[in-house]
Amino acid sequence: MLKGRHLIDPMDFSVEELTQIFDFADKIISNPQKYSDLCKGKILATLFYEPSTRTRFSFEAAMLRLGGQVIGFSEPNSSSVAKGESIADTIRTIACYADITVIRHPKEGAPKLASMYTDMPVINAGDGGHQHPTQTLTDLLTIRSKLGKLKGLTIGLCGDLKFGRTVHSLIKAMSRYENNQFVLISPKELQIPDYLRKYLVENKIDFKEVERLEEVIDKLDILYMTRVQRERFFNEEDYIRLKDSYILDIEKMKQAKEKMIVLHPLPRVNEISIEVDKDPRAYYFEQAKFGMYVRMALIAKLLGVDE
Amino acid sequence: MVTVNAIKKGIVIDHIKAGYGIKIFKYLGLENADFTVALIMNAPSNKLGKKDIIKIENAIDMDYIVLGLIDPNLTINIIEEEVIKEKIKLKLPERVEDIIKCKNPRCVTSIERDIIHVFYLVDEYSGEYKCQFCDEIYFHSEV
Numbered sequence: 001m002l003k004g005r006h007l008i009d010p011m012d013f014s015v016e017e018l019t020q021i022f023d024f025a026d027k028i029i030s031n032p033q034k035y036s037d038l039c040k041g042k043i044l045a046t047l048f049y050e051p052s053t054r055t056r057f058s059f060e061a062a063m064l065r066l067g068g069q070v071i072g073f074s075e076p077n078s079s080s081v082a083k084g085e086s087i088a089d090t091i092r093t094i095a096c097y098a099d100i101t102v103i104r105h106p107k108e109g110a111p112k113l114a115s116m117y118t119d120m121p122v123i124n125a126g127d128g129g130h131q132h133p134t135q136t137l138t139d140l141l142t143i144r145s146k147l148g149k150l151k152g153l154t155i156g157l158c159g160d161l162k163f164g165r166t167v168h169s170l171i172k173a174m175s176r177y178e179n180n181q182f183v184l185i186s187p188k189e190l191q192i193p194d195y196l197r198k199y200l201v202e203n204k205i206d207f208k209e210v211e212r213l214e215e216v217i218d219k220l221d222i223l224y225m226t227r228v229q230r231e232r233f234f235n236e237e238d239y240i241r242l243k244d245s246y247i248l249d250i251e252k253m254k255q256a257k258e259k260m261i262v263l264h265p266l267p268r269v270n271e272i273s274i275e276v277d278k279d280p281r282a283y284y285f286e287q288a289k290f291g292m293y294v295r296m297a298l299i300a301k302l303l304g305v306d307e
Numbered sequence: 308m309v310t311v312n313a314i315k316k317g318i319v320i321d322h323i324k325a326g327y328g329i330k331i332f333k334y335l336g337l338e339n340a341d342f343t344v345a346l347i348m349n350a351p352s353n354k355l356g357k358k359d360i361i362k363i364e365n366a367i368d369m370d371y372i373v374l375g376l377i378d379p380n381l382t383i384n385i386i387e388e389e390v391i392k393e394k395i396k397l398k399l400p401e402r403v404e405d406i407i408k409c410k411n412p413r414c415v416t417s418i419e420r421d422i423i424h425v426f427y428l429v430d431e432y433s434g435e436y437k438c439q440f441c442d443e444i445y446f447h448s449e450v
């Protein structure tokens with residue numbers, strides 16, 4: 001049962017529960033009109049303790065498209081938060097007004113804390129560099145919709161694999177499905193953290209770590225790009241030697257499979273050159289649409305209005 | 308070896324890792340005791356090489372969770388009528404409330420008033436604990 005649950009960590013839901021959400025998202029995608037009154041009379045609160053227009057719009061559009069209403073703040077200056085109200089007090093007040101709440105907060109664990117003070121469903125919309133579970137749901141729904149499955153795939157993750165939380169969550173989430181193989185493409189300094197490598201080894205997940213995208217791109221079903229920042233390199237020599245490896249351009253796309261999909265959590269800087277945008281395999285803008293649909297399905301499931 | 312008389316009724320904390328006896332002694336406030344107390348340091352031990360032992364000639368209340376955090380390998384013997392009535396083997400507690408403080412400056416515990424710091428054991432073998440809010444890892448030996 002998803003009704004009444006919180007979503008704080010990407011691993012909070014079982015594979016079966018995720019399937020329920022994705023199945024419902026598919027129904028919405030195929031006939032959005034049918035669900036446009038589903039949340040009539042319900043209120044979603046968006047508590048954004050730091051601005052993130054992209055994420056907030058996605059949640060608000062999701063609720064409005066389900067026929068619900070939205071209240072909230074987009075930065076804490078204007079709210080009681082600025083007067084020093086604790087998270088525990090804020091959430092108990094909000095629970096009197098809203099049916100479901102989305103929280104974004106610069107401090108790690110803030111949405112978890114809020115969820116401990118209310119029975120109203122709480123969704124984590126990003127807590128510092130810690131977790132961002134609806135991004136992971138977005139990634140999974142995009143893959144499922146475009147490739148028709150979540151198992152038996154070769155998934156390339158390219159760029160900064162050390163600090164990117166979306167990458168860590170995606171690896172953990174995809175490793176729960178059978179026969180997935182991971183190709184981790186990054187400079188030595190930006191490889192996945194030890195805890196994650198340990199997790200992959202302990203769970204006998206097939207993975208390899210390489211330095212250059214061009215060596216492996218022809219093997220991939222999915223290419224998940226992230227940004228590599230120059231200041232993350234330890235030395236200039238490595239940066240000059242490798243920088244072009246982490247920029248996706250049409251030359252590299254020529255070697256890739258015809259059905260490979262390119263994903264990116266956005267915003268992009270220069271790690272995908274704009275000439276790739278026209279390639280039919282580029283799905284990073286469509287990903288935002290799946291993000292909204294998966295949030296619609298999530299909201300409906302947590303409110304228990306999906307029948 | 309120094310011999311300390313067997314006690315009639317009380318508690319013997321044995322197999323304390325050498326050097327930790329004094330910590331436990333202080334934690335239990337035994338420096339202010341008005342009953343017989345012995346702290347034996349660096350006693351030879353087959354298992355540990357060297358160990359500390361505390362003998363307390365009195366029944367006192369102890370928080371086994373905190374003792375487990377200080378040294379999960381120690382044993383507690385409850386003595387009555389000069390015999391061991393009960394032997395308690397400690398292990399690392401699964402959940403620790405308000406003993407470990409999260410030091411991660413990015414953690415919500417750094418800003419929320421009156422928050423209770425809760426840690427969960429993630430690996431008994433290595434003694435790793437995880438903050439329930441930010442997942443920061445601590446080792447029980449850091450406590």
Ligand SMILES: [Zn+2]
Nearest residue numbers: 409414438441
């Ligand atoms: Zn913490």
